[in-house]
Amino acid sequence: MNKPTAFIFDLDGVITDTAHYHFLAWQALAQSIGIDFDAAFNENLKGVGRMESLELILQKGNKANAYTLVEKEAMATQKNEHYKELIVKMTPDEVLPKIPELLQRLQQSQVKIGLASASKNAFTVLGCLKMLGDFDYVADAAKIPNSKPAPDVFLDVAKHFGLDSKYCIGVEDAAAGVESIHRAGMFAVGIGDVSSLGEADILFPNTAAIDVDAIYRAYDQWFKQQA
Ligand code: B16
Ligand code: MG
Numbered sequence: 001m002n003k004p005t006a007f008i009f010d011l012d013g014v015i016t017d018t019a020h021y022h023f024l025a026w027q028a029l030a031q032s033i034g035i036d037f038d039a040a041f042n043e044n045l046k047g048v049g050r051m052e053s054l055e056l057i058l059q060k061g062n063k064a065n066a067y068t069l070v071e072k073e074a075m076a077t078q079k080n081e082h083y084k085e086l087i088v089k090m091t092p093d094e095v096l097p098k099i100p101e102l103l104q105r106l107q108q109s110q111v112k113i114g115l116a117s118a119s120k121n122a123f124t125v126l127g128c129l130k131m132l133g134d135f136d137y138v139a140d141a142a143k144i145p146n147s148k149p150a151p152d153v154f155l156d157v158a159k160h161f162g163l164d165s166k167y168c169i170g171v172e173d174a175a176a177g178v179e180s181i182h183r184a185g186m187f188a189v190g191i192g193d194v195s196s197l198g199e200a201d202i203l204f205p206n207t208a209a210i211d212v213d214a215i216y217r218a219y220d221q222w223f224k225q226q227a
Contacts, residue, residue, distance in 0.1 A: 002223040003216060004187070005167040007106055008157045010047070011117035013173030014191055014207065016094050016129055018087060018119075019046055025083040026057060029075055035061030043196075047174025049118050049147035050076050080121075087121060090128040097208040103134050105212060112136045114157035116170065116180075118147050137161065149176040151184035158184070166226045169219060175199070187222050189215055 012018045023042040030037035035057060045053040054076050058064050067075070106113055115122060115138040122141060126132045137160045139153050146152045158168050170181030171189040175196045181188040182199065190200025191210070197203055202218045204210050 001216065001220045004111065004169045004219055005163055006112035006114055006158070006161050006169070008114040008116045008154055008168055008170045008181075008186070010170075010172045010174070010177050011115055011119055011122050011125060013046060014096070014171050015099055015115075015131070016090070016096055016125065018090075018125060021083055021086040022053075024086060025079045026053065028082055029079040030057050030061070033061070033063070033075070035063065047118060047148050047172070047176040049141075050080065050120070052147065054079070084121065084124070087125055087128060090125065092130045095129050095131065097206070098210060099207055102207075102210055102212065107134075112161050112163075114161065115139060116153040116157050117141060118153065148174070149179035149183065151180050154181055154184035154186060158186070166223065169215065172200070173197075187219050 009015055012022070019042065022045065023039060026042065026045065027037045037057065041060060044056055048056065051072070054072055055064070058066065103113060113135050115126070115135045117139070118141055119125070120141045122138060123132070126135070126138065137157055139156045141153065144153045144156055154168070154170050155165070158165055165185035168186045169189060170177070170184065170186045171191065172178050172181060173191045178188045178190055178197055178200050188200045190197035190203040191207060192205070194203060201222055202215055
């Protein structure tokens with residue numbers, strides 16, 4: 001059976017759930033400029049970069065052209081300062097179910113483990129979760145030219161490992177992330193709902209349901225179809 005050499009994980013929604021903290025910080029910012037913001041709209045921002053998220057919020061409030069770039073950067077900074085106040089209180093209890101066991105199994109079988117997050121706060125979050133030592137490489141979102149759904153962040157991790165994409169498996173909870181994995185030429189594991197992640201090569205409803213042997217079987221089939 002063909003087995004992958006690396007697993008490359010998304011952070012928010014796969015390793016831990018920071019979406020709620022992003023929600024609280026964006027909601028406060030949106031309300032301060034008179035835009036309604038609810039949890040349903042927050043779903044659109046999962047996996048989407050900071051400035052792109054702000055643009056979506058401004059469009060929702062019909063304010064896409066109401067601010068200069070300098071004003072928008074100040075708003076993104078304001079949101080991020082609030083977000084950082086929330087995430088520094090995170091603890092290892094906030095690692096999603098069965099993720100530690102999954103990483104341990106991969107480590108024991110000498111599979112490389114990478115992180116491909118759009119978040120510029122990824123190192124802070126991993127530090128609070130006491131997980132910095134669990135990854136062989138963490139991509140620095142600040143140095144990635146194009147954010148998801150572009151393939152850049154997944155390709156950066158594969159390049160660091162010196163691996164062709166077909167030996168890598170990406171794990172994502174957002175549609176933009178699954179697209180990013182596929183554009184990178186990798187096998188995609190989706191965590192979440194078929195309505196948004198139907199394009200994934202294998203899908204689990206949540207992290208507790210991840211079945212590594214099922215992933216390996218599906219990957220083997222996929223690998224045989226690659227050129
Ligand atoms: P930051 P992921 C993404 O992380 C989040 O899902 C998304 O909601 C956030 O806007 C983005 O990171 C940027 O985060 O503002 O901290 O740089 O899912 O790619 O791990
Ligand atoms: Mg995510």
